[in-house]
Amino acid sequence: ETGVTQTPRHLVMGMTNKKSLKCEQHLGHNAMYWYKQSAKKPLELMFVYNFKEQTENNSVPSRFSPECPNSSHLFLHLHTLQPEDSALYLCASSQGGQRVDEQYFGPGTRLTVT
Amino acid sequence: AQSVTQLDSHVSVSEGTPVLLRCNYSSSYSPSLFWYVQHPNKGLQLLLKYTSAATLVKGINGFEAEFKKSETSFHLTKPSAHMSDAAEYFCVVSDYGGSQGNLIFGKGTKLSVKP
Numbered sequence: 100e101t102g103v104t105q106t107p108r109h110l111v112m113g114m115t116n117k118k119s120l121k122c123e124q125h126l127g128h129n130a131m132y133w134y135k136q137s138a139k140k141p142l143e144l145m146f147v148y149n150f151k152e153q154t155e156n157n158s159v160p161s162r163f164s165p166e167c168p169n170s171s172h173l174f175l176h177l178h179t180l181q182p183e184d185s186a187l188y189l190c191a192s193s194q195g196g197q198r199v200d201e202q203y204f205g206p207g208t209r210l211t212v213t
Numbered sequence: 214a215q216s217v218t219q220l221d222s223h224v225s226v227s228e229g230t231p232v233l234l235r236c237n238y239s240s241s242y243s244p245s246l247f248w249y250v251q252h253p254n255k256g257l258q259l260l261l262k263y264t265s266a267a268t269l270v271k272g273i274n275g276f277e278a279e280f281k282k283s284e285t286s287f288h289l290t291k292p293s294a295h296m297s298d299a300a301e302y303f304c305v306v307s308d309y310g311g312s313q314g315n316l317i318f319g320k321g322t323k324l325s326v327k328p
Contacts, residue, residue, distance in 0.1 A: 101256065142303070142318040155315065189256055201247055202316060204256035 102126040103205035105190050111211045112180065120175040120208045122190030129195030131173040132202060133165060136187040148173060149195050170195075180212045215240045217306045219319035227327045232276075232291040234322045236304030239285065245307035246287045247316070248278055252300045260302075263287065274298070299326045 102125045112118050124131065133145040147155035148167040162184075164176040173190055187209050191202040220235040238244060245264045249257040261272025268280040278289045287304060301321045308315040 101258065103256070105256075141320045144315060147315065191257075201259050201262050203259070204249075206254075206256045209254075 101203045101205070103190060103192055103203050105188075105205035105208050107208060108206065109209045109211075111213060112177070113213055114180060114182075116180075117176070117178040119177065120188055120190075120210075122173040122175075122205055124171055124173075124190075124192040124203070124205075126192055126203060128192040128203070129170050130193045131167060131170070132191040132193075133173065133175055134189040134191065136189055136207070142189070146175075177210075180210075182212050185210055185212045215242075215244065215306050215308050215317050217304050217317055217319040219302075219304050219322050221322050222320065223323045223325070225325040225327065226294045228296055229293050232289070232294045232298065232324065234289040234302050234304075234324065236287045236289065236319060237285050238287060238304070238306045240306060246278075246280060247305040248272065248276070248287075248289050249303045249305060249318075250300050251303065251321075257303065260289070294324075294326045296326050296328065299324055 104123050106121045130149045132147050135143045135145055144157050145159045146165040151167050162179050166174040187207045189207045190205045193200045193202045216239045218237045226232055243265055247262045248260040250260050251257045260276050261270045261278055263270045263280045271277045276291045278287050280287055301323045303321050304319040305316045308317050
């Protein structure tokens with residue numbers, strides 16, 4: 100275990116549903132990340148939070164909405180998704196600040212949009 | 214801008230033989246470099262990292278990587294493959310050009326280990 104947990108591990112949702120992914124880190128880190136991992140594509144950085152402030156939004160569609168209530172928790176709210184949004188969504192954390200540190204990943208949520 | 218290229222999308226070796234996974238990077242700065250491994254249906258796990266100290270970096274599970282500035286390479290090696298090494302491996306470079314703390318991932322190399 101890396102100290103980063105994600106729930107649920109698997110999620111199937113219709114295009115009109117609203118759901119949320121949850122990530123929690125127990126490492127005392129100050130930065131948290133959402134990534135999308137699709138088959139045959141590089142890992143895509145979606146959002147970055149550093150000390151609870153969003154510092155990166157990589158042109159992610161508005162149907163994905165992140166929330167970071169504190170340094171330990173990160174959510175990804177989903178609504179009106181498309182089938183091409185089906186992927187593995189990975190959460191990660193790192194020390195944060197101005198450092199470039201290794202990131203610690205959760206096991207991911209496998210999302211299927213029907 | 215920083216970038217990383219993994220030269221092989223798939224590498225197959227026999228158990229007990231050496232492993233070589235190749236990675237080249239491009240960076241305008243002195244980079245930090247990492248290798249991560251992802252087993253099926255799991256998240257990414259850090260194998261090792263280079264941060265401008267020793268150029269030969271030892272990681273977990275017998276893996277090591279050598280930073281070669283003249284060749285802009287950071288290849289991952291292991292003397293003897295084990296069946297449990299079958300996984301996907303990602304070479305990663307720090308993104309100093311973008312937001313601090315962000316990493317740029319290669320496309321991955323899938324390692325198969327034959328008995």
